[in-house]
Every structure is written in C-alpha cells, then in structure tokens.
Amino acid sequence: MPASPPRRIEVTPTHLLRDGAPWFPVTGEIHYSRIPRARWDEVLGHARAGGLTTVATYVFWQAHEPTRGDFRWDDNLDLRAFIQAAANQGLEVIVRLGPWAHGEARHGGFPDWLLDLPLVPRTDDPAYLALVTILYAQIIDQLHGLTHGEGGPVVGVQVDNELYDQPGHLATLRTIAEELGLRVPLWTATGWGGAQLPENLLPVYSAYVDGFWEDSATPWPAFAATHFRYSTVRDDLGVGADLRAALDASTADGTVAEEHRFPFATCELGGGMHVAYHRRPLVTARDVAALAKAKLGSGSIWQGYYMYAGGTMRVGPHGTEQESQATNYPNDVPTRSYDFFAPIGEFGQIRPHHHLLRRQHLWLAADGAALAAMPVHIGGGSDDPEELRWAVRGDGRRGYLFLTTYQVDRYPLAPQPGVQITVDFDDATVTVPHRPVDLPAGVSVAWPLRYPLTDDLTLRSATAELLTRFDGGEPLVVFVATDGVAPEFVFDGSPAVDGPVTAEAVDGGVRLRPTVAPGAGCRFDVDGVTLLVLDEAAADQAYRLPVAGRDRLILSEVPVRATPDGLVAHCEQASFRLAVWPPTAPPRSPAAIALEPADWWSSWQVRQADAGHSSITVESSPVVAEPYRPRPGGPLGRLSAPTDFSGAGRVQVTIPAEALDAPTTLLRIAWSGDVGRCLVGDEVISDHFWHGRVWDTCLSDHRDAILAAGGVTLELLGWDPAAGVWVDPSVRDAPPGVTLRSIDLIQVSRIPLTFHPSQEKESC
Incomplete structure (x- = not known):
C-alpha cells in the first residue's frame, strides 16, 4: 500500500481541521474479529458506499492473547490486514485500543487469565500496567507503517472505554502508547456518564434510541427522548449506567454539568440496538436516521455509529465469549449473534437505514466542511x-x-x-x-x-x-x-x-x-x-461512486459497492434496475443486461437467475416446546437466559445442496417464541432472542458441515407472556409457545458490472 503525505489534523474548540480547513468525518464501528476475513472487503466496500470516511474497531484482548504470552494475529484476528483492507476502500481507521473494551464481550474483553492475577485492572497498579504495556506493544507493532504520520490510514485511537472516574489512568494509557512509539493526531475517550477525562483526550459521546441494558420494567429509557430533540447537552446518563455505581459528575436533577472545551464528537450513535434476555428493544431504521440527524442539528461535528456492521460472537478457550451474568454482568445477551440490527447486518445484509444514513452522509461529503464550522x-x-x-x-x-x-x-x-x-x-x-x-x-x-x-x-x-x-x-x-x-x-x-x-x-x-x-x-x-x-x-436508491473514470450518480434497486473496475451488485431478486448519470455505455457482466429507455440517464435492467427466495417445508409443525421459566440472576437481579434446551421444540430443516451454491445463502425464520438456536450437529452456529424481527442464519459460512449433516436443527423455546421479558408493545401479543410462520432460503448473488473509461459516451 503506497504511503501518501500526511495531511495535518487538528482539534479546535469547535471543530476538526484537516490541512487548516474544517473537516467532518463519518465513522462506523466494524469489529474485524467478529466477521469472517473473507467478508471484510465486502463489508468495508458497503461501508464506503454508505458514505463512511472512517471505520472504528475494538481490539479485544481476550481474542488476541487467550493464553498469557501467546498472542494471535492470524485469520480474522489480523488487525494489520483489516486496516489495509479498509485503506484499499478509501477508509481511514480509529483503533479502540482497550485494554478494556466492553462491546458485550466476556469480562469486557479481558482474558480470563488476567482476572486470576493479584492485580487491580483499569488502574495504575504497576502489575496491571506491565501487562498493558505488553499488549500495547503488540498492537502498535501491528500498526507500524500504517499510522497517519507515516502516510497510513490510522488517524486516531481510543484508550479504554466507558471509564468515567479514572482520568489519571486514562492519561497513563496514552503515555504508555506514545512511549511505545504510537503517533496519531486524534486521541479519544468515551465521555458519557459524566466521565472525568484528562485534558489530552478528546471526549466522544453516544446516543441510543433505546437500550437493552435498561430494566425490564422500563418502557422507554428516560434519557432517550432527548436524543430526538435539538439540544446542547452531549452526555447520555443511560449508557453504561448499569455498570456504574454512581455518576460523580451528575447533578441532583439528573443533568450533567458540561464545559464545552472540545467540539461535539460522537462515536456511538446507535446504528441499531442489541437485545438482552430480559429486555429486547425493537429499534427501527427510521429511528436511527432521525436520531443521527437530530445530532447534526444539535451541533455534532463528527458522526460515529455503533454498530455500523454486525458480527458474530467468538468462541474461545472458555466457550462463547459474550458477556453474561455468569461473568457478573447484569445482562444475558445472545451467545453468538451480535447483529445489533446494524445498517450492515451480521452476515452482510443491507438494511433500510444503510440507505437512509447514506443520504445524510452524501450531504456531509458535499457540504460537511462548511457545516462543521457552523455553531448551533x-x-x-x-x-x-x-x-x-x-x-x-x-x-x-x-x-x-x-x-x-x-x-x-x-x-x-x-x-x-x-x-x-x-x-x-x-x-x-x-x-x-x-x-x-x-x-x-x-x-x-x-x-x-x-x-x-x-x-x-x-x-x-x-x-x-x-x-x-x-x-x-x-x-x-x-x-x-x-x-x-x-x-x-x-x-x-x-x-x-x-x-x-x-x-x-x-x-x-x-x-x-x-x-x-x-x-x-x-x-x-x-x-x-x-x-x-x-x-x-x-x-434511498442514490449512490455516488466512481464509475468509468469519474464519480457518478447511481440509482440502484439493490445494494451496490464500488470496485476498481466498476460495481458489484448484491442481489436477492431475479432482476433489478440501475441508472447512471452522466450517461455511459453499458457495463460488461455475466448477468443479462437490457437497455431501458431513459431521458438523461443511462438505464439498464439486469437479470440474474441465481438469486431469490424459496420456501422450505419443515418436518415438524406445530412446534411443541416446554415453557422456560426464567429466574432472576446477576448483580441486578435481572431475568437469566436459558442454558438448558432439553425442553425445546426441535425442527429438522433439510437444506438442498444446490441452495448453497450462491455466494451467500441465508436461512430466514419468521417466528415468535422465546429463544432459538440453530445447530449443525452439536455446534450452535446462531441464536436469537425473539423480539419481533426475522431471524437470519448464514448457511454459507458452514457449507461443508451442513452438506455432511444434510441440514440444520432448530431448537426453539416457547414464549411466556407472563415471564416478565420486555418486548415492544407492537409484538407483545404474540401467542404463548412457538409459532413458526415461515422458513425461507435467501440466495444473495454478487453481480459484477465492469465499466471502463473508454466506454464513456462522448456526450459526457
């Protein structure tokens, strides 16, 4: 990857500067270690097509050093390769260094062996700092040659996460990283929860439509409503409140005394919302887009989303690596799925808010520099x-x-x-x-x-x-x-x-x-x-992407992303329309392309037979399942997720071999119940806490095992309206037990559309 001369990045009290001019970055969280490496380019390509300029990613300590002294940077743990892949898409990177990350990871991302040692984590305990120094040295070695000062894509880092009462320790973490040679222009720390931060870290804020971490008796978090109003209040007292014993910066009336010495930057605008067993929000695409725009109207100069692309929880030496009541976390979350209803789903699904947010990001690309310098x-x-x-x-x-x-x-x-x-x-x-x-x-x-x-x-x-x-x-x-x-x-x-x-x-x-x-x-x-x-x-169909030697306006009925030769369309249907301005000659493609009459545009219909939906007939219907009776657990006494599925209803789903020929085949289940698991043999490949959405599982990631087994097994626990689990009122009247409405196979094709500058019409 050729290095380019670095452009100076500065932080002023009101906005960011790049080469002396206002700069408005747009960042989305994508966890490389939770996405198969083979899917990185695709996900990053969609992120760039969605208008992101930057991606942020956690470095989960538990994933990289599962055994003390044995660091892993292979396969989808290859941080360096992920950063290079992002750069190849024209994206810059914010590395969230940890050591503590959270991200609903087991022990907040700490390896189990660390917690067995006689030390006090997240403090300046010398024993802890010695191990952090080793971790940081490993990470910084992965970043060698990739930092902004070296002409690379890494423009910033975050130290720790949601640490609200240890400003001295946060300063120490930056000092350690700099002494190890890390030089980046942006150093950040999460500022919500009344966080006390040192002067040399830029506070970045959050805003969520709802929160799975709230109590099951909470209809809507009290602080969430403020995120749909224009306000100069940046803090969110609800995020992470279940992990804090007190908010030292909060005042008696529940507000936060804020001194705006820094510009209003965000890193966790909710791109969707995860679910916990006891509380399962149903955030919509329009909710996400409206919240993001409200932050622009409130003075944001840096839009950062969490999550922008979903992923799958890892499995490590101690089993699945999700946070849970078993690790003294208040909430049980799914063991595998970290879909988060993100704009890009766990398996690359493109959601409606990918399009809604892209409209905002195209505007910011056109006029964000001016907007950044505008007070509110x-x-x-x-x-x-x-x-x-x-x-x-x-x-x-x-x-x-x-x-x-x-x-x-x-x-x-x-x-x-x-x-x-x-x-x-x-x-x-x-x-x-x-x-x-x-x-x-x-x-x-x-x-x-x-x-x-x-x-x-x-x-x-x-x-x-x-x-x-x-x-x-x-x-x-x-x-x-x-x-x-x-x-x-x-x-x-x-x-x-x-x-x-x-x-x-x-x-x-x-x-x-x-x-x-x-x-x-x-x-x-x-x-x-x-x-x-x-x-x-x-x-919602509009993109601005490089095609045939220049940026063009594209209207596409299916998601598209740019490649060096043109576009790749991700298609779940047999045909779609594509229009391009300025006009250009038709692309070359293995798909059938028919020119359509269009005034001013070049317009085509693209036909592809290898994509589409098909229904599956299952062997057992109706599904009979014993009711699961949840009990309170964890430090806050919230309902605990089931670990015993012996009483679950079981459904055998036969998967035709030819259905796995598409680049991506999803099993899409429309159902109601409590908790579902999808197994290949004895391995749980996906799980779902029902909350009103369909449940997707990627079969392509387990193709050989599914072919050997002939299909998958669903284990389904029934819904109990009296159990006390919170779901959205719009779906709350689901009948007791399990209702299996449909099971579909979704075959997603990748259709290359190759354009060359020589094809461009002379009128352009």
Missing part, C-alpha cells in the same frame, strides 16, 4: 410533543434550518401546521418557507439557507434537502423532497430558468416550484446549473 442555535422544542422542534446551524452568512416531528412510534409527535421560521444572518434575514407549510408528523429535515450554487448564484432557501453536487462542465445539484411537503426553491436576483417549474418574483428574488413530481425525471436549470429533485424513494 436551538430555536424551539422541549419535551412537549405539541411544540415545534427547530434549530439553525449557521456561520453568519449561510446555514441550515433543522426541523423535526419525529419520535419513536410509541411516543409520536404532532404534525406542525403553518411552519415558517425567520432566521437572522449578519447581513440579511431569511424567512423559510416563503409561504408557511404544514409539516407532517414523523419527518426530520435540514433545509439549506443562502446556499451558494456558484459564485454568482445563491439559493436563498429551499424546502428540500441537499443530497450531493457535481461541479465542472455539467454542474448538477441534487435535492431530496420530503414526502408531504411541496418543494420550493427561492433564489436571489433574477436568474435564467429553464424547465418544468413555475416562477414567481418574491422580495428581490424568484420562487421556483417544480410542476412535475419529485423523482428521477424532476430537473430544471437555473443559470446553467441543473437541479435534480428526487423523491424519498429514489433518494
């Missing part, structure tokens, strides 16, 4: 669901108006009729919309104010969101209209306009309204700049 003004919005929630980020000359009527479905906000906001800038006042609009319930928007399209053309305001822009010979600016809100565009002056719009002179400018519905065909020209206004469905 909270205009309105309390815990009153009837009050309009709004904020402005602006630099005195231009900015963005944030509005939201979104909160989780169980606690919805009211629609807002007649919305109109007046914003004062240094030299002008802008009222947006020009005429009041009714803002529907369940939306979250960021509308541009005084946005420069060119040096001579300013978009005064719009009731549509910026998605991306292409400058150069054929300038294009792409917007997204919000469902239920008619898009308007108000320009300063009297620009030349051409296309399907109505024009109305207003206050020294012109107000334009498209006369065709937002979508792939809604475009018009203003002073030589083309504006394309997509609807939300089309925006």
Whole structure:
C-alpha cells in the first residue's frame, strides 16, 4: 500500500481541521474479529458506499492473547490486514485500543487469565500496567507503517472505554502508547456518564434510541427522548449506567454539568440496538436516521455509529465469549449473534437505514466542511410533543434550518401546521418557507439557507434537502423532497430558468416550484446549473461512486459497492434496475443486461437467475416446546437466559445442496417464541432472542458441515407472556409457545458490472 503525505489534523474548540480547513468525518464501528476475513472487503466496500470516511474497531484482548504470552494475529484476528483492507476502500481507521473494551464481550474483553492475577485492572497498579504495556506493544507493532504520520490510514485511537472516574489512568494509557512509539493526531475517550477525562483526550459521546441494558420494567429509557430533540447537552446518563455505581459528575436533577472545551464528537450513535434476555428493544431504521440527524442539528461535528456492521460472537478457550451474568454482568445477551440490527447486518445484509444514513452522509461529503464550522442555535422544542422542534446551524452568512416531528412510534409527535421560521444572518434575514407549510408528523429535515450554487448564484432557501453536487462542465445539484411537503426553491436576483417549474418574483428574488413530481425525471436549470429533485424513494436508491473514470450518480434497486473496475451488485431478486448519470455505455457482466429507455440517464435492467427466495417445508409443525421459566440472576437481579434446551421444540430443516451454491445463502425464520438456536450437529452456529424481527442464519459460512449433516436443527423455546421479558408493545401479543410462520432460503448473488473509461459516451 503506497504511503501518501500526511495531511495535518487538528482539534479546535469547535471543530476538526484537516490541512487548516474544517473537516467532518463519518465513522462506523466494524469489529474485524467478529466477521469472517473473507467478508471484510465486502463489508468495508458497503461501508464506503454508505458514505463512511472512517471505520472504528475494538481490539479485544481476550481474542488476541487467550493464553498469557501467546498472542494471535492470524485469520480474522489480523488487525494489520483489516486496516489495509479498509485503506484499499478509501477508509481511514480509529483503533479502540482497550485494554478494556466492553462491546458485550466476556469480562469486557479481558482474558480470563488476567482476572486470576493479584492485580487491580483499569488502574495504575504497576502489575496491571506491565501487562498493558505488553499488549500495547503488540498492537502498535501491528500498526507500524500504517499510522497517519507515516502516510497510513490510522488517524486516531481510543484508550479504554466507558471509564468515567479514572482520568489519571486514562492519561497513563496514552503515555504508555506514545512511549511505545504510537503517533496519531486524534486521541479519544468515551465521555458519557459524566466521565472525568484528562485534558489530552478528546471526549466522544453516544446516543441510543433505546437500550437493552435498561430494566425490564422500563418502557422507554428516560434519557432517550432527548436524543430526538435539538439540544446542547452531549452526555447520555443511560449508557453504561448499569455498570456504574454512581455518576460523580451528575447533578441532583439528573443533568450533567458540561464545559464545552472540545467540539461535539460522537462515536456511538446507535446504528441499531442489541437485545438482552430480559429486555429486547425493537429499534427501527427510521429511528436511527432521525436520531443521527437530530445530532447534526444539535451541533455534532463528527458522526460515529455503533454498530455500523454486525458480527458474530467468538468462541474461545472458555466457550462463547459474550458477556453474561455468569461473568457478573447484569445482562444475558445472545451467545453468538451480535447483529445489533446494524445498517450492515451480521452476515452482510443491507438494511433500510444503510440507505437512509447514506443520504445524510452524501450531504456531509458535499457540504460537511462548511457545516462543521457552523455553531448551533436551538430555536424551539422541549419535551412537549405539541411544540415545534427547530434549530439553525449557521456561520453568519449561510446555514441550515433543522426541523423535526419525529419520535419513536410509541411516543409520536404532532404534525406542525403553518411552519415558517425567520432566521437572522449578519447581513440579511431569511424567512423559510416563503409561504408557511404544514409539516407532517414523523419527518426530520435540514433545509439549506443562502446556499451558494456558484459564485454568482445563491439559493436563498429551499424546502428540500441537499443530497450531493457535481461541479465542472455539467454542474448538477441534487435535492431530496420530503414526502408531504411541496418543494420550493427561492433564489436571489433574477436568474435564467429553464424547465418544468413555475416562477414567481418574491422580495428581490424568484420562487421556483417544480410542476412535475419529485423523482428521477424532476430537473430544471437555473443559470446553467441543473437541479435534480428526487423523491424519498429514489433518494434511498442514490449512490455516488466512481464509475468509468469519474464519480457518478447511481440509482440502484439493490445494494451496490464500488470496485476498481466498476460495481458489484448484491442481489436477492431475479432482476433489478440501475441508472447512471452522466450517461455511459453499458457495463460488461455475466448477468443479462437490457437497455431501458431513459431521458438523461443511462438505464439498464439486469437479470440474474441465481438469486431469490424459496420456501422450505419443515418436518415438524406445530412446534411443541416446554415453557422456560426464567429466574432472576446477576448483580441486578435481572431475568437469566436459558442454558438448558432439553425442553425445546426441535425442527429438522433439510437444506438442498444446490441452495448453497450462491455466494451467500441465508436461512430466514419468521417466528415468535422465546429463544432459538440453530445447530449443525452439536455446534450452535446462531441464536436469537425473539423480539419481533426475522431471524437470519448464514448457511454459507458452514457449507461443508451442513452438506455432511444434510441440514440444520432448530431448537426453539416457547414464549411466556407472563415471564416478565420486555418486548415492544407492537409484538407483545404474540401467542404463548412457538409459532413458526415461515422458513425461507435467501440466495444473495454478487453481480459484477465492469465499466471502463473508454466506454464513456462522448456526450459526457
């Protein structure tokens, strides 16, 4: 991997700088040691296609030194290879060094042998620090030549995790790493829970829609609602509260006294949510996207997601390596699955919020540097669901108006009729919309104010969101209209306009309204700049990726990622449509490609017979299972997960050999019950605490064993409504016992689409 000259990265009190200019990174957590090495490139490719600029990853001590003195960096423990794979996708890396990681790992990631020694972990105990020094030396050796100062992708590290009352120890950890030769521009530590941090670590924060770590009697965590409002409060007192005896920085009224000496950076915006046995949240894709945008409207200058890609819990010398009540953790979590309902699932499934978040990330790629330097003004919005929630980020000359009527479905906000906001800038006042609009319930928007399209053309305001822009010979600016809100565009002056719009002179400018519905065909020209206004469905299909020698706008009905030669489409269906702008010649592919008529775009239909869904008939139905009666356990007396499956209902699932020919074959189970396990022989390859979602298991990862066994066995424990387990009210009325609604095989094909610059149409 060739080294490139490092670009100076600095932290100011308000934002990050790169080469002296504001910089807005977007980071997603991906655990290399929980994903098969063969899947790394695919997952990282989707992360890059999703708009990430950086990936973060834990280094789990227990995985790398299972036996004292015997370090492993092979197979999917090869940290160095993972970082290089990320760099090959154009991603930079934040390494979460530990020593303590948590991540729902056994003992927080500590190896068992460490806890048998006479020392005090997570302190400056010399015996502990001696072992940490050995661990850090091993990690830093893996990073040799890969750090930012050496022209590599590692731009930052985090020391320890969720350590709220040992600032001196955190400082010691940084000193140890630096004395071992580690040089990176960004040194971070988690700041939530009222954490006390040393001056030389950047606090990074969290925000979750819900939390499995809450008590089973909690309908919705009290602090979670604040994450759907615009607020200058950065802390979340709920995250990690089950592991803290007290919050030294919290005040009597439950708030945190915050001194904003650093910019507002996040590392754990909930990309989904894990489940525990006693409490099983049902976070939605729209929840995740709305929370992320609320943090942008609250002043975030670094978006970091946990998790961005799910994984599978490891198995080590002591069995499965998940945290549990057996290791004095308050909560029992699944033994294998760490899917987290992340944008990229445990087995590479692409979830709806991968698309919803990509829309935000494309905007940040286009204008995040300007947004990063814009302070926030909270205009309105309390815990009153009837009050309009709004904020402005602006630099005195231009900015963005944030509005939201979104909160989780169980606690919805009211629609807002007649919305109109007046914003004062240094030299002008802008009222947006020009005429009041009714803002529907369940939306979250960021509308541009005084946005420069060119040096001579300013978009005064719009009731549509910026998605991306292409400058150069054929300038294009792409917007997204919000469902239920008619898009308007108000320009300063009297620009030349051409296309399907109505024009109305207003206050020294012109107000334009498209006369065709937002979508792939809604475009018009203003002073030589083309504006394309997509609807939300089309925006969810929009990518910006390098194709045929340049960045292009892509609309794809299936997930795609970039390769050096073009694209790879991940397809669960027999055919899909793909459109590209600027137009280019058809790609070469083993799949059948048919040109479709399209104005302005190049558009094709791609047909692939090796993908699709098929149903499986199982041998035993209905499923008869004895009820599991959970008992309280662990330090907080929460319900304990079952370890005895002798009373489980058993279902034999025969897997046809030809079903395993696809690159990825998933077994998808729609069911209700309590806990399920999928076994090949005696090995548990997947488990699921039922919470209202389908249960996916990747058969391809165990192909040979499944072929030898002829299939898999499901062990299913029945649902007991009276057991006290918390599930979302929308699924809480599941019948007692086990209900097996369907079992499907999902065959996912990888379809290469090869483009070359020589294929590009001359009109481009």
